Structure formats: structure tokens, C-alpha cells
Amino acid sequence: MILDVLSGFLHIQTLLFVFAGVAAGILGGSLPGVSPSMTISLLLPITLKLNVVDAMALLMGAYQGAMMGGSISAILINTPGTASAAATMLDGYPMNQKGQTRKALQTALYASCVGGLTGTFMLVAFADGLASLALRFGAPEYFGIMCLSLALIASISGKSLLKGLVSATIGLFIAMIGLDPIYGTARFTFGNTQLNDGVDQLAVFIGSFAIAELMFQLGEGKDALSRKPEQLDYRSQGLKLKEFLGQWFNIIRSGVIGALIGILPGVGGSTASFVAYAAAQKQSKRSEEFGTGIIDGVVAAEASNNGVCGGALVPLLALGIPGDVVTAVMLGAFVALGITPGPLLFQNNLDTVYAVYIAMAFAILALAVVGTLGIPLFSRIMQTRKSILLPAVFLICFVGTYAVRGSYFTCFMMMLFGILAFFLRKGKFPIPPMIIAFVIGGSLESNFRRSLLYDANLGWKNFFTRPLTLAFLVAAVVLALLLAHGNKKQTKEELK
Amino acid sequence: MKRFCALVLSVWMMLSVAACGAQNTPGSNPSAAGSDPNASVSSPPTADLKYPESNIDMLVGYKAGGGTYLSAQLLTNYNNIFGTAINLVERAGSGGAIAADYVANAAPDGYTTLFCTASLPISIVMGDVEFAPEDLVAVGQCTEVCAVIAVAADAPYSTVDELIAYCNENPGEFVWAYPGTGSSLHIMGTYVLDGMGILDKTTGIPYDSTSEAIAAILGGHISACSMYTTSIGDYVEAGKLKIIGILSEERDANFDYIPTYKEQGLDITPITVWRGVFAPAGTPEAILNYLDEKLAEICTSDDFAARAKELGETASYIGRAEFNEKYKAEIELYRPILESLGLA
Numbered sequence: 111m112i113l114d115v116l117s118g119f120l121h122i123q124t125l126l127f128v129f130a131g132v133a134a135g136i137l138g139g140s141l142p143g144v145s146p147s148m149t150i151s152l153l154l155p156i157t158l159k160l161n162v163v164d165a166m167a168l169l170m171g172a173y174q175g176a177m178m179g180g181s182i183s184a185i186l187i188n189t190p191g192t193a194s195a196a197a198t199m200l201d202g203y204p205m206n207q208k209g210q211t212r213k214a215l216q217t218a219l220y221a222s223c224v225g226g227l228t229g230t231f232m233l234v235a236f237a238d239g240l241a242s243l244a245l246r247f248g249a250p251e252y253f254g255i256m257c258l259s260l261a262l263i264a265s266i267s268g269k270s271l272l273k274g275l276v277s278a279t280i281g282l283f284i285a286m287i288g289l290d291p292i293y294g295t296a297r298f299t300f301g302n303t304q305l306n307d308g309v310d311q312l313a314v315f316i317g318s319f320a321i322a323e324l325m326f327q328l329g330e331g332k333d334a335l336s337r338k339p340e341q342l343d344y345r346s347q348g349l350k351l352k353e354f355l356g357q358w359f360n361i362i363r364s365g366v367i368g369a370l371i372g373i374l375p376g377v378g379g380s381t382a383s384f385v386a387y388a389a390a391q392k393q394s395k396r397s398e399e400f401g402t403g404i405i406d407g408v409v410a411a412e413a414s415n416n417g418v419c420g421g422a423l424v425p426l427l428a429l430g431i432p433g434d435v436v437t438a439v440m441l442g443a444f445v446a447l448g449i450t451p452g453p454l455l456f457q458n459n460l461d462t463v464y465a466v467y468i469a470m471a472f473a474i475l476a477l478a479v480v481g482t483l484g485i486p487l488f489s490r491i492m493q494t495r496k497s498i499l500l501p502a503v504f505l506i507c508f509v510g511t512y513a514v515r516g517s518y519f520t521c522f523m524m525m526l527f528g529i530l531a532f533f534l535r536k537g538k539f540p541i542p543p544m545i546i547a548f549v550i551g552g553s554l555e556s557n558f559r560r561s562l563l564y565d566a567n568l569g570w571k572n573f574f575t576r577p578l579t580l581a582f583l584v585a586a587v588v589l590a591l592l593l594a595h596g597n598k599k600q601t602k603e604e605l606k
Numbered sequence: 607m608k609r610f611c612a613l614v615l616s617v618w619m620m621l622s623v624a625a626c627g628a629q630n631t632p633g634s635n636p637s638a639a640g641s642d643p644n645a646s647v648s649s650p651p652t653a654d655l656k657y658p659e660s661n662i663d664m665l666v667g668y669k670a671g672g673g674t675y676l677s678a679q680l681l682t683n684y685n686n687i688f689g690t691a692i693n694l695v696e697r698a699g700s701g702g703a704i705a706a707d708y709v710a711n712a713a714p715d716g717y718t719t720l721f722c723t724a725s726l727p728i729s730i731v732m733g734d735v736e737f738a739p740e741d742l743v744a745v746g747q748c749t750e751v752c753a754v755i756a757v758a759a760d761a762p763y764s765t766v767d768e769l770i771a772y773c774n775e776n777p778g779e780f781v782w783a784y785p786g787t788g789s790s791l792h793i794m795g796t797y798v799l800d801g802m803g804i805l806d807k808t809t810g811i812p813y814d815s816t817s818e819a820i821a822a823i824l825g826g827h828i829s830a831c832s833m834y835t836t837s838i839g840d841y842v843e844a845g846k847l848k849i850i851g852i853l854s855e856e857r858d859a860n861f862d863y864i865p866t867y868k869e870q871g872l873d874i875t876p877i878t879v880w881r882g883v884f885a886p887a888g889t890p891e892a893i894l895n896y897l898d899e900k901l902a903e904i905c906t907s908d909d910f911a912a913r914a915k916e917l918g919e920t921a922s923y924i925g926r927a928e929f930n931e932k933y934k935a936e937i938e939l940y941r942p943i944l945e946s947l948g949l950a
Contacts, residue, residue, distance in 0.1 A: 147670065147696075151693070151694060154679075154682060155682065155685055155691060158683055244821065244825075245821060245824050245825035245826075246825055247825065248822055248825055248827030248828075249822070249827065288699075289699055289700050291812065292787065292811075292812055293787060294700055294701070294734070294786070294787035294788055294812075303704070303707050303736055306699060306700060306703075306704050306707075307697065307698065307699040307700070307704050375817065375818050375821050376814060376815075376818055425821065429820075429821065429824065430817070430820075430837065430840065430841070431671075431817040431818070431820060431821045432670070432671040432817060435670060437671070438669065438670035438671030438672075438675075438817075439670045439671070441670075441671045441676065442670070442671075442675070442676055442679035442682075445676060445679065445837075445913075445916070445917060446679065446680075446682075446683055446913075448916070450837065450840055450916070452837070452840035452841065452844070453840055453841060453844030453846050454840045454843060454844050515697075516663075556814070560811050560813075563781070563809055563811045564781060564809075564811070564827065564828070565778075565781075566778035566809055567778065
């Protein structure tokens with residue numbers, strides 16, 4: 111049967127749909143404010159007119175494309191095109207500033223492809239096992255894994271652990287704005303209903319990275335603005351095969367992290383990429399160079415967010431429960447095509463499952479082709495004079511945040527966070543811990559409180575009676591202590 | 607070279623403006639709507655009514671992948687009938703109240719609509735919304751669904767009596783989920799458990815969506831979920847979930863194996879829940895009539911009925927005027943129920 115489905119893909123029309131999906135995905139992904147789920151929503155009406163194979167080709171192409179596309183604007187203009195590309199900015203934008211634009215884009219592309227393949231492999235090989243693994247995660251386990259992720263933050267706090275913690279606390283506070291997850295009462299909204307569902311992620315990302323950066327650049331004075339960015343000569347700009355192959359372990363690890371986080375419903379690509387980034391930094395020999403523009407950081411972030419694609423499809427196909435927002439929208443597309451993902455899919459519609467697998471593989475190939483052709487085009491944007499580029503970026507930031515909800519309020523929030531981040535950076539407080547804490551904060555809290563309700567007799571003891579939760583919590587504490595210790599030693603050495 | 611770069615930049619910017627128009631600022635950008643292949647299939651029927659000129663935003667107050675969203679996605683199959691693309695906007699939270707608030711305060715130009723369930727009158731009674739009932743007007747009812755309580759297939763109870771006995775023996779052990787405080791399913795679950803007389807012996811936990819709650823049941827973390835029949839069939843057929851009972855007058859035609867609470871001897875008034883489309887008050891009559899006409903055409907078609915049935919819902923169209931009366935009447939219907947449950 112798999113051969114029948116495969117032969118269905120070898121039609122010129124189907125291949126065209128894969129390429130069209132990838133191109134649409136990259137485009138939508140690279141535009142701040144057009145999220146991957148919006149891109150997919152816009153493509154849904156088209157899929158209704160197609161057969162299952164073509165529809166899958168288009169959707170999976172767009173999914174992979176959008177996950178990669180977000181990195182383009184993250185690298186070029188320090189504005190994440192999608193929420194899951196936020197971690198890509200940490201090293202991607204500094205690389206760009208060093209004149210390595212093309213190299214950064216190539217790294218992002220090929221890491222995305224290999225990461226995507228890793229995720230797809232995990233989907234194909236272990237769908238059943240991973241689905242039952244996902245089911246073992248109840249609220250206490252979610253809380254445990256979120257704590258572990260928070261502990262990882264310490265590793266990207268930079269020089270001062272204290273300043274990192276202050277920054278993370280601010281992030282947790284921002285995550286608390288909005289309706290209480292259990293009782294539904296409004297918190298810190300000052301009666302403004304626009305804040306009821308919390309501060310928008312993209313407004314925080316764009317504000318604290320792009321807007322703050324623009325303010326810094328403006329502060330450099332008139333001369334800096336009329337200068338052209340430094341350009342290395344064409345050859346040294348590119349990514350060398352040897353360098354990329356040297357990252358093989360980082361790519362596979364990040365892809366696997368992405369896929370594993372992807373299988374957990376309700377935890378998205380942005381968490382995955384930050385966790386992969388922090389894990390890469392933790393294990394790297396040159397961890398102090400992270401954030402200054404090295405390919406390791408870009409590789410980790412991009413490999414993991416494309417790894418999420420394969421992971422998020424696991425619960426969708428095996429259980430009918432979408433793993434992230436994009437697969438949630440896709441669920442509707444499946445239903446419209448007359449296929450109900452769920453426990454019966456593998457019995458009744460095995461050919462659809464194969465179509466998804468093959469579409470994922472083809473989408474990654476198409477992504478490599480389209481990306482390779484597109485990179486020279488995209489990297490030329492950086493040759494524009496700053497006095498033209500910066501106002502244009504400023505405008506894109508506004509359009510992007512406006513598009514999220516069609517309301518000026520989000521733009522206002524973006525500016526507010528831009529100013530906040532500007533002063534935090536002036537005071538040498540690192541921004542990434544704030545962002546990660548903000549991303550994780552929401553589900554950290556709701557799962558903590560759900561856990562307390564799980565068993566009235568156990569209450570908080572619930573966290574210590576579940577082996578998996580306990581393991582995560584112990585790992586988090588150990589990791590935090592190790593990092594604090596290392597940080598202390600490092601500071602002492604520097605003082606000497 | 608400089609010129610080329612400026613060109614690339616400006617094209618990128620134009621695209622993001624266009625995409626933004628297609629997403630959220632209807633009326634401003636007809637060219638963005640034109641990018642949708644279905645948009646141009648049928649032209650507006652009357653010459654004097656210049657509607658629809660671009661995509662129609664339809665807000666959904668629950669997460670993508672959940673029952674309400676899936677039901678709303680049914681309508682997006684009929685862009686050719688609407689004469690434009692229906693653009694679903696997910697604005698989840700507060701049991702659907704956030705989306706309702708947004709639409710009630712939106713410009714009444716027919717380009718911002720709300721797809722919602724009976725959670726709307728419930729949110730109004732509970733005081734979760736910041737608008738008066740008259741600020742939204744009904745356009746048309748699309749489907750009807752019934753609330754059920756689903757439990758794991760290997761749970762030690764399968765009927766109302768067994769559940770009551772279990773909860774009396776093991777107070778606090780029965781943990782049930784619902785998609786958000788103040789959602790219609792929160793009320794339905796509370797209503798049924800209260801009718802069984804075991805509400806205070808159970809624990810309710812809000813989840814972000816029904817699908818996340820199902821995952822928690824399948825993993826054995828919680829006991830049950832208050833949910834609609836939407837997309838439940840496969841789980842029952844696969845032997846993953848079983849249903850304690852259904853809140854309706856008679857057995858649901860799609861799920862004739864689920865006994866009603868009534869036939870299990872539970873003395874509570876059955877409540878059937880609707881899903882339908884609303885618009886901000888002040889939307890021109892002509893536009894409301896246009897939308898109602900199109901909804902009638904869609905929701906009475908065999909194709910829609912088949913798709914709704916596939917999803918686990920029943921196609922059940924009610925026109926503007928009647929639906930508006932029903933909406934207002936339900937506010938009064940739910941008030942005493944919510945008050946007796948201590949939620950209003």
C-alpha cells in the first residue's frame with residue numbers, strides 16, 4: 111500500500127503542490143504577524159478541492175515551510191516571523207550583524223531540513239510508542255518538565271545569575287497578566303478586556319527584540335545610519351560543509367527535543383526551540399560564545415522547531431488530539447476531507463497516514479530546494495542602507511503586530527515592551543530569560559494549579575508520588591544548583 | 607542593485623500589509639480576498655447591496671481543534687455560497703466570553719461575526735461579558751449538539767446509578783474536566799452532577815480545550831470530561847471512552863447507543879445546545895438578511911447534514927428572527943439554573 115501512495119506522489123501536479131505549499135509557508139512564516147496556523151487556515155479552502163494526497167502535499171509543505179520561514183525575518187531584521195523562531199534571533203541576528211547573513215540563513219535552512227527529517231523519522235518509526243508516552247503526561251508531569259525548562263534558563267542568563275533571575279521573574283509576571291486559568295478572574299488587566307487572554311506573544315517578542323534593537327541603533331548617531339553594513343567577501347560568507355557536519359550531534363539532539371516536546375499537546379514550537387537552545391549551550395565546549403553569533407545556536411533553534419512538526423502530528427494521527435496550534439487547524443482540514451484523525455485512523459485510513467509521512471519527506475526536500483534558491487535573494491536585503499532599512503523594519507514591526515489581532519492595542523503593547531527591554535538591556539539585564547519565562551509561565555501555572563486539584567487527599571504531595579514528575583523536579587533542582595555553582599566559580603575567576 | 611533591494615523590501619512590506627488585510631481588516635483590501643480561489647465564484651446577488659466585498663471574519667471563542675472550532679470549520683466549506691471566504695479567528699478564553707466581547711464591540715459592518723454556542727447566554731447571565739444582551743443579534747442557528755459525560759472505557763462505572771454509588775463511596779475521587787470556567791460545558795457538567803446529587807463529592811478542573819482533557823482521560827490522570835458529542839464517536843468505537851449518559855429529551859440519532867439521563871431515572875430538564883452565528887447590533891438589515899439566507903441554504907443542504915453528522919452534530923437551521931427570540935429566552939432559562947448552582 112505504501113508504494114501505491116508513493117506513486118501517487120510522483121505526479122507532476124502533486125509535486126507542484128508540495129513546492130507551492132513550501133513557498134506559501136516560507137512567505138507566511140517570514141511575515142511577522144502571519145503565524146503558521148494563519149498560513150494553513152488560508153490554504154484550507156484550496157485543500158477542499160483536492161484529493162487527499164495533493165491536500166497533504168500542500169499542508170505539510172506549508173507546515174515545514176512556515177517553521178523555517180520564521181527564521182528569515184529573525185535573522186535579517188531581529189523580528190521573529192513566527193513565535194517559534196524567537197530563539198533563532200539569539201544567534202542568528204548577531205551573525206547577520208557580523209556580515210555572515212548568508213551563512214546564518216543557510217545554517218537555518220539546512221538545520222531546519224535535517225531537524226524536520228529527524229522529527230519525521232520519529233513520527234514514522236515510533237508513532238505508537240510516542241503517543242502512549244504523551245498520554246503519560248498529566249498536569250504534574252507538565253509542571254515538572256516546565257520546571258526543568260526554567261532551570262535551563264539559568265544557563266542562558268549570561269554573566270550575572272542574579273540579573274538573569276530578575277529578568278526571568280519579570281517574564282513570569284508578564285505571563286500572569288490576563289484571566290486566572292482556574293477561576294477565570296481577571297488579573298493585572300486594569301479592567302481592559304483586551305488583556306483578558308494575556309499579553310500577545312508576538313507583541314512581546316517583536317517589542318523586546320526588534321524595537322529595543324532599533325532604539326539602540328538609533329542611539330548610535332547619524333554616521334552609523336548612513337553607513338552600509340559590513341560585508342565579508344562572498345566566499346567567506348557562506349556555510350562550509352565541514353562546519354555544518356560538525357554540528358551533526360547538535361542537529362539530531364535538537365530535532366529529537368523538538369519532536370518530543372511536539373508530542374505534548376499544548377506545548378508549542380517556541381518552548382521547544384528555547385529548550386533545545388539551552389541544551390545545546392549547556393553541552394557545548396564554547397558555551398560562553400552563545401548569543402554572540404555562532405552557528406550552534408541557530409542550528410539548535412531551527413532544527414528543533416522543524417522537529418516539532420513530526421512530533422505534533424503524532425498525537426493528531428494516533429489519538430485525534432492536536433499537538434500544537436497548526437495541527438489543531440489541520441484537524442479541520444482532515445475532517446473536511448472526510449478523514450477523522452483519531453484512534454481508528456491507523457485501522458481505517460492507513461493510506462492517509464502514509465500520505466502524511468511521504469508528504470513530510472517530500473516537503474523537506476522541497477524546502478531545501480526552495481530555500482537554497484531563495485537565500486541569495488533574501489540576503490540582499492541586508493545591502494540596503496540602514497537609513498532605509500531601519501524605518502522599513504519599524505513599519506514591518508507595526509504591520510506585523512497589528513495583523514495578529516487587527517487591533518492597535520497589540521502595537522501599543524509592542525512599543526511598551528520595546529521600551530522595557532531597552533532599559534533592561536541598558537542595565538545589562540539579559541532579555542532571553544524574560545522571554546523564556548514568559549513563554550513557559552502560562553502552562554507552568556495552569557498545570558501547577560491543575561495538579562493541586564487532581565487528588566484532594568494528596569494535594570501538593572501529588573508532585574512527590576508520581577515517579578516521572580519527581581524525576582523532572584529533581585533534575586531541575588540539580589541542574590539549577592550545578593549552574594549556580596558554575597556561575598559562582600566563573601565570577602570568582604574573573605575577579606581574580 | 608540598490609534599487610533591486612528597495613524593491614524586494616517594498617514587495618515584502620506590501621505582502622505583509624495584504625496578508626494583514628486578508629486576516630483582520632476586512633473591507634480595506636479587496637485584492638487580498640481575491641487571492642482566495644473560491645472568493646470569486648459567485649457574485650453578490652443584489653446590485654444595490656455591495657456585500658460581501660472581502661473576507662468575513664468569524665470569531666470562535668474556543669481553541670482550534672475543539673468542538674466549537676471544528677463545527678465552525680464546517681461553514682468554511684461553503685465559501686462559494688457565501689460569495690466570499692469565511693475567515694475563522696480563534697480568540698479562546700473565559701468560556702467564549704473574550705470572543706463575544708470582541709464582536710459585540712466591533713464595527714457593525716457585517717465583516718466581523720461570531721460563531722458560538724449556548725455559552726453566550728450563559729456568559730451573559732454569569733456577568734463574564736461587558737456588553738448587554740442586545741449588543742449582539744442572532745443571524746442563524748446551524749447545528750445542535752448534546753452534552754455528555756465521557757469516562758475511560760475501563761472505569762468502574764458505566765451508568766448514572768453506578769456513578770452515584772461510586773462517588774458516594776469515594777468522595778473526591780471523581781475528577782472531571784471542562785474547557786474553561788464559565789463555558790457551556792462547565793455548566794452542563796455541573797447541572798448534571800448536581801442533578802445526580804453528587805456535585806460536592808466530585809472535583810472539577812478547567813482545561814484549555816476538550817482535546818487536552820481527552821488526552822488526560824486516556825492517560826488515566828482524570829476520570830471524566832464534560833463534552834459534546836462532537837468527534838466522540840471514534841473514541842467510543844475504538845474502546846477508549848464510554849459515555850455515562852446524554853443530556854437530551856430522546857436518544858441522539860447519531861449515537862443511539864447512548865442512553866439519556868432521563869431514561870436512567872434522572873429528574874432533570876434536558877437542555878439541547880445550539881451552535882450559530884451572531885453579529886454586532888446595528889449591522890444593516892440587508893446584510894443580516896443576506897447572511898441568514900446563505901446560512902439557510904447551507905445548513906439545510908444534504909451535504910452540510912452529512913458533514914455535521916460525520917462530526918457528531920445534527921444540522922438544525924433556525925432563521926434570524928426565531929433564533930434571536932430563542933437566544934433571549936435562553937438568558938432567562940439559564941438564570942435560575944445558574945443561580946441554583948451558585949454560579950450567577
